[in-house]
Amino acid sequence: MTGEMNILPVPPTTPTATRPQVVSGDLLKLLTPIEGLISAGKTANAEVLSLKQADQTFQLLLKVTVDGGRQTTVQATSTQPLPTGTNLAITQPSASNLAIAVQQTTASNVAALTRIDTAQLPAGTLLQGKVLTSQVLPQTPGQPTVFRSMVSLLNTALSGSTLTIDSPQPLRIGTLLSALVQDTQTLKFVPLSNRQDQLAVTQQLTTQQSRQGSLNSLLSALQNLPPTDETSADLQAAVNKLLAGLPDVQQLSTAKGLALALANSGLFLESKLLAGQTPTLAPDMKADLLKLIAQLTPPNSSLGAVIAANTLAQAMPSFVRSALGMLGQVSAKPLPTHFPLPERSLQSQDGEGDLEHLLRLAAAAVSRLQSHQLSSLEQTGVTDDGRLMSTWQLEIPMRNLQDIVPLQVKFQREEAPEKQPQNERRDEREPKQQLWRVELAFDMEPLGPLQVQAQLIQGSLSSQLWAERPYTASLIESNLAALREQLLASGLNVGDLDCHLGTPPQGAQTRLEQRWVDEIA
Known part of the structure; x- marks a missing residue:
């Protein structure tokens, strides 16, 4: 999309960041009528937590503070958009309505901008x-049609602020846009490139990683879930299904069992849905977690708004959800990311019940799976020298006797750019060279934390292993010769096989610079 859009004009005396005018007496309609939310003749403070457009009305999530400091969240509709962070003084003329009494001044970082400070x-x-x-x-x-939009800024020092703009073209709700500052009142659209898509993925990844929690925290809690009056039959069935779908070490030792575990890891849930498959017909970690959340969420609870932020529908923009279903396609230039994801535990909060804590653990587990998915997107693309890279990063909880060990896996495939001489026929071209790289990370007793990196190209395999315990490193080193013999017996050409004490180095590694050299030539 190209063209110009104008920021709403304001008088010269208006500060850089101000609120759009809200007329006193405007009514907000409660989605669920509440009798006596605000006492007759009293005024309460309300803050807008979220804003969503629905046709010609706007849905608001309000945090209302009443007498005594008690707070509650309510959903309401408004005829005008109120930016996130807006503070209002409201009254309640009836059970179904709230009336705006006075609009209060709020901090500039949540105010709707009405001009751009070109000095900043x-x-x-x-x-x-x-x-x-x-x-x-x-x-x-006689005048052209004008469309007014509110845009949440994602970058610069104004990140998180809301900008009100006028445009000659309608802007589709939920889409990302980029614009260049022309002057204090004018912006110019620029096409949203793949690189800017990548920035949006990176921002979503940061958000998910701040919400995520380790899978074993949830699974351990589910294994020890005591039968109480709060544990319904549907909840127990959801827990049993989730735990029964976990593979064991023996299953992951076979090609068929490993392929099934990868398919059911939750990484491919979106691609299954895009293909019209029903996740209920086969186990899927992410789908099972979402079903568990649905069973744990109390009806008519304010916790629903918290959990909704962690579910797929609201935690990711639509273009990211679509991209998750097509991880094999080339999108943007890959950026470095950290593997494996570190352990992260959520502590139980004061006054929190067992099911409430379990609910937070389940939501954090969904965010962890989404962190792996977004990391896959972040590392899928075209490298500087033209190679095509695809990445699949995931996590599989596996049973090891009575323990559950999270196995983190990352697959990367690189293809050399295709070069076809003009006089060469299509059927005479050599197939593309492909380099496969696999990384594993797990912590299994009594071996302790282990990481494995392996590379395979044209039937030639090389691998590096890292163990954090000296005993484990010595044990692996003494068995490398037997491992080499088994790999040779399977038909592979085996290069370097080494074991190191510690953890793999992070960042760029020079060993990757010559990966397309033919070692046989």
């Missing part, structure tokens, strides 16, 4: 944002 953001600065709302303004005869 000079002309030519690239702004990126997500469209929250879009309205067509009343048309003046």
Whole structure:
């Protein structure tokens, strides 16, 4: 999308960041009528937690603070958009309505911007944002149609602020856009490139990693879930299904069992849904976690808003969900990411019940799986020298006797760029060279933390192993010769096989610079 859009004009005396005007007396309609939320004749403070457009109305999630400091969240609809962070003074004329009494001043970092300070953001600065709302303004005869939108900024020092703009074109709600600053009142659209898509993925990855928690924390809690009056039959069935779907070490030792565990890891849930498959017909870790969350979420509970932020529908923009279903396709340039994901535990909060804590653990587990998915997207793309790289990163909880050991796996496939001489026929071309790289990370007693890196190209395999315990490193070193013999017997050419004490080095490694050299030539 190209073209210009204008920031709403304001008087010269208006500060850099101000609120759009809200008329006192405007009514907010409660989605669920609540009798006596605010006492008659009293005024309460309300803060807008989220904003979502629905046709010509706007759905708001409000945090209301009433007498005594008690807080509650309510959902309401409004005829005008109120940016996230807006503070209002409200009254309750009826059980179904709230009335805006006075709009209060709030901090500038959550205010809706009405002009750009070019001293802070000079002309030519690239702004990126997500469209929250879009309205067509009343048309003046003889004048072109104008569309008014609110955009949440994603970069620069104004990240998190809301910008109100007018545009000659409608902006689709939920889409990402980029624009260059022209002056204090004008922005210019620029096409959203693959690289900017990558920035959006990286931002989502940061959000997911801050929410995620280790899978074994949830699974251990599920194994020890005591039967109580709160444990319904449906909840127990969801727990049993989740635990029964976990593979054991013997299953992962076979090619068929490993392929099944990879398919059911949750990494491919979106691609299954895009293909029209029903996840209920086969085990899927992510689908089973979402079903568990549905059983754990109390009806009409304010916790629902918290958990909704961790589910697939609201935790990712639609273009990311679509991309997760097509991880094999080449998208943006890969960026370095950390593997494996570190352990992260969530502590039980004061006054929190067992099921409430279990609910937070389940939501954090979904975010952990989504962190792996987004890491896969982040590392899928075209390298600087033109090679095509695809990445699949996932986590499989596996049974080892009475323990559950999370196995983190990353597959990477690199293809050399295809070069076809003009006089060479298509059927005479040599097949593309492919380099496969596999990384494993797990912590299994009594061996302790282990990481494995292996590379395979044209039937030639090399591998490096890292153990954090001296005994384990010595044990592996003494068995490398037997491992080499088994690999040779399977038909592979075996290169380096080494074991090291410690952990793999992070960052770029020079050993990858000559990976396309033919060692046989």
